[in-house]
Amino acid sequence: MSPPRSGRASLPGTRPVGTHDESAASRQVREMFSCIAPRYDLLNHLLSLRFDVMWRKRLARRFAHILRRPDARVLDVCCGTGDLALALSDTPMDSAASAPALLVGADFAHPMLVRACEKAAGSGRRRLQFVEADALSLPFADETFDFVATAFGFRNLANYSAGLTQLRRILKPGGWLAILEFAEPRGAFFRNLFQFYFRRVLPAIGAVVSGNAQAYSYLPESVARFPAPHELAELMDRNAFDEVAFESWTAGIVTLHKGRARV
Ligand SMILES: C[S@@+](CC[C@H](N)C(=O)[O-])C[C@H]1O[C@@H](n2cnc3c(N)ncnc32)[C@H](O)[C@@H]1O
Numbered sequence: 001m002s003p004p005r006s007g008r009a010s011l012p013g014t015r016p017v018g019t020h021d022e023s024a025a026s027r028q029v030r031e032m033f034s035c036i037a038p039r040y041d042l043l044n045h046l047l048s049l050r051f052d053v054m055w056r057k058r059l060a061r062r063f064a065h066i067l068r069r070p071d072a073r074v075l076d077v078c079c080g081t082g083d084l085a086l087a088l089s090d091t092p093m094d095s096a097a098s099a100p101a102l103l104v105g106a107d108f109a110h111p112m113l114v115r116a117c118e119k120a121a122g123s124g125r126r127r128l129q130f131v132e133a134d135a136l137s138l139p140f141a142d143e144t145f146d147f148v149a150t151a152f153g154f155r156n157l158a159n160y161s162a163g164l165t166q167l168r169r170i171l172k173p174g175g176w177l178a179i180l181e182f183a184e185p186r187g188a189f190f191r192n193l194f195q196f197y198f199r200r201v202l203p204a205i206g207a208v209v210s211g212n213a214q215a216y217s218y219l220p221e222s223v224a225r226f227p228a229p230h231e232l233a234e235l236m237d238r239n240a241f242d243e244v245a246f247e248s249w250t251a252g253i254v255t256l257h258k259g260r261a262r263v
Contacts, residue, residue: 013159014222016214022158026134029156030109032215033080037111039210041081046209047202055254056087056151059180062256063088066147066176072100073145077135077167078153079105082116082128084180088149089125099127106133107153136162140170151180155226164239171261177241178258179232182223185252194253198223229255 012022016032019025036043044052066072067088076085085105105128107113113130120128133139135150135157148167157163167177185191198220206216227235229246232255236244241259248255 011225011227012161013157013163014155014225015158016218017221025158026108026136029158032212032218033107033109033156034111035212036210036215037081037109037115040112041083041115043206043209043216044083047205051250051253052083052152053087055180055249056084057090058249059084059149059151059178059256060087060090062258063147063149063176063178067100069146070099070101072147073102074100074104075140075145075148075170076103076105077107077138077148077150078156079107079116079130080109080112080153082113082119082130084149084151085116085128085130086119086123086125089128103128105130106135106138108132108134136166138166138170142169143172143175144170146172146175147178148175149178149180152182154179155181155222160227160232160235161239164236164241168240168261173261173263175261176258177236177261178256180254180256181226181232183226183229183248183252183255184223186248187251190251194251195220229257232257233259 013025014029015025016028019028060067067074074088076088079085082105085103089099089103105116110132113132116130136159148171154163171177185194202219203216207213210216233244233246236257236259240262242262244259246255246257
């Protein structure tokens, strides 16, 4: 693959304002999400006009061939309040198919997981399990999962390469990784519109509703720093993923990245 065209891919990972190393960045991210957990779902659906629901369902449909397998072991990493895990467990099954054998959500912000557990219990999905864990040191044995997915979580890791190494480690050889993340739209019109909304409107609404201005100004900042889709694809290739590809959705606002753990 050709070298990255911009310098963003050389950034090791997220750095919320005022943090200069990985442990400070991770700590701040965990505190931020713990703080906004009570309003997280409301703001997610409100600020994305419920597109977030459609994006997670679409991801689940893309990997339905794995989710239908009765022996499939599936992880939603950086699961937050569990919406992707719930979408993965909702994937329509045909009559001959059954649900995955194991479906786990992992996150390091305890209050987010409390909500995930409540939602899973309320929906009757008893086979969904949640684990409090850091994505950079996951408590799973090598080659445990057939499919690892993450929605809007990967961007928050303090070290993207270390994150990919960790996700590669817990995937079985040939297992699939899916990363759904925000991106900056390509066309000038949409990019300007998106930036106005993302940098001005969204932080203002987020601050009022969540009471945490920092968390909702962090969102556009972290997206602006995140590797562009081709850069993340190159990083996945360098971190032992094959069949790396990405697709842009909704005028390029989000990108689905996928790759298979190298055999
Ligand atoms: C924007 S939320 C996304 C939540 C969920 N996946 C969704 O689709 O709504 C990001 C989540 O990633 C989690 N997170 C960030 N860094 C993490 C890490 N190093 N280990 C585990 N979870 C992490 C945060 O606690 C937060 O719940």
